[in-house]
Amino acid sequence: xxxLDNPVDTACAGDSARCEHISRLLAxxxxxxxxLVVRVLGQGPRRFNALRRDVxxxxxxxxxxxxxxxxxxxxxSRTVTPVTPPQVEYAxxxxxxxxxxxxxxxxxxxxxxxPRMDTARIEYAARRALD
Amino acid sequence: xxxLDNPVDTACAGDSARCEHISRLLAxxxxxxxxLVVRVLGQGPRRFNALRRDVxxxxxxxxxxxxxxxxxxxxxSRTVTPVTPPQVEYAxxxxxxxxxxxxxxxxxxxxxxxPRMDTARIEYAARRALD
DNA sequence: CGGGATCCTTATCGATACTG
DNA sequence: CAGTATCGATAAGGATCCCG
Numbered sequence: 001x002x003x004l005d006n007p008v009d010t011a012c013a014g015d016s017a018r019c020e021h022i023s024r025l026l027a028x029x030x031x032x033x034x035x036l037v038v039r040v041l042g043q044g045p046r047r048f049n050a051l052r053r054d055v056x057x058x059x060x061x062x063x064x065x066x067x068x069x070x071x072x073x074x075x076x077s078r079t080v081t082p083v084t085p086p087q088v089e090y091a092x093x094x095x096x097x098x099x100x101x102x103x104x105x106x107x108x109x110x111x112x113x114x115p116r117m118d119t120a121r122i123e124y125a126a127r128r129a130l131d
Numbered sequence: 132x133x134x135l136d137n138p139v140d141t142a143c144a145g146d147s148a149r150c151e152h153i154s155r156l157l158a159x160x161x162x163x164x165x166x167l168v169v170r171v172l173g174q175g176p177r178r179f180n181a182l183r184r185d186v187x188x189x190x191x192x193x194x195x196x197x198x199x200x201x202x203x204x205x206x207x208s209r210t211v212t213p214v215t216p217p218q219v220e221y222a223x224x225x226x227x228x229x230x231x232x233x234x235x236x237x238x239x240x241x242x243x244x245x246p247r248m249d250t251a252r253i254e255y256a257a258r259r260a261l262d
Numbered sequence: 263c264g265g266g267a268t269c270c271t272t273a274t275c276g277a278t279a280c281t282g
Numbered sequence: 283c284a285g286t287a288t289c290g291a292t293a294a295g296g297a298t299c300c301c302g
Binding site: 025032036057075098107111119 | 151153154159163167170202203232234236240247250251254
Binding site for chain 1: 263264265266
C-alpha cells in the first residue's frame with residue numbers, strides 16, 4: 001500500500017512512537033535559523049558579529065540562543081580566546097559538517113524549486129479570490 | 132577561503148540578498164510540523180483525522196493551518212467530496228513528491244545521528260555542571 | 263567584542279464551542 | 283467529519299542596558 005519503496009524505510013505509518021521520535025528530533029533543528037547558521041558556518045569559522053552579519057536579519061539574542069542550541073546538540077563548537085577584546089569563534093564540529101550535507105540538499109532544493117512554489121502561491125490566491 | 136568545494140555553490144558568504152532569500156524559503160517549510168506531514172502524506176493520501184492520528188501530537192488547529200500553508204505553497208492538494216459526512220482528502224502534489232526526497236534525506240540523517248546528538252547533549256550538560 | 267538580564271510586544275498553541 | 287471562531291496561556295522575539 002505504500003507509495004514509496006525506498007530501501008531504508010523511515011516512514012512511520014502506524015508507528016506513532018517512531019514518528020514522535022522523528023518529530024522531536026526535527027523540532028530541535030527545524031527552527032527558523034539553525035540551518036541557516038549551519039550553512040554559514042559551513043563556509044568556515046565565524047565570530048559572533050561576523051556570523052550575525054552573514055546570517056542576515058537576526059537579533060543578537062536569537063543568534064545567541066540558536067548558537068547555544070547548536071552547541072548543545074553537538075553541531076557547533078565554541079572557542080573562547082581570552083584576550084581584550086574577548087574573542088569567541090564558532091565552528092562546525094564533525095557532526096555539524098556531516099549535518100551540512102542534508103541541509104545543503106534541502107537548501108538547494110528550495111532554491112531550485114522556489115519558482116514552482118511562487119507559482120503555486122499565485123494560483124492559490126487566484127482560487128481563493130473567486131469563492 | 133571556502134571550506135567546501137561543492138559543485139553547486141549555494142552558500143551566501145557576503146551575498147546577504149541570496150542568504151535572505153534562502154532564509155525566507157526555509158522559514159516557510161521548516162516549522163515544527165510541515166515536514167512531518169509531508170512525510171506521512173508520502174505514504175499515501177489521508178483524510179484529516181487519519182492524518183492527525185498518524186502525525187501524532189498535533190492539535191486540529193495547528194494541523195489545519197499547516198495543511199493550509201502546505202496547500203498554499205503547492206505541496207499538498209485538497210480534494211473535497213461533497214457527501215455526508217463530508218470527505219476531504221489530502222495528497223501530495225508533484226511538487227510535494229519532489230520535496231519528499233530532501234525531506235527523507237534529512238529525516239534519515241536525523242534518525243541515524245540521533246545517538247551522536249544525545250551524546251553531545253550529555254557532554255554539554257557535564258561541561259555546564261562544572262562551571 | 264560577546265554576550266547576559268530585563269522588559270515588553272507579538273506570534274503561537276491548546277482547549278473549548280459551534281457550523282455545514 | 284472537517285473544519286472555523288474565539289479566548290486565554292505561554293513561548294518566542296525585539297529593544298535596551300549593562301558587564302567583563
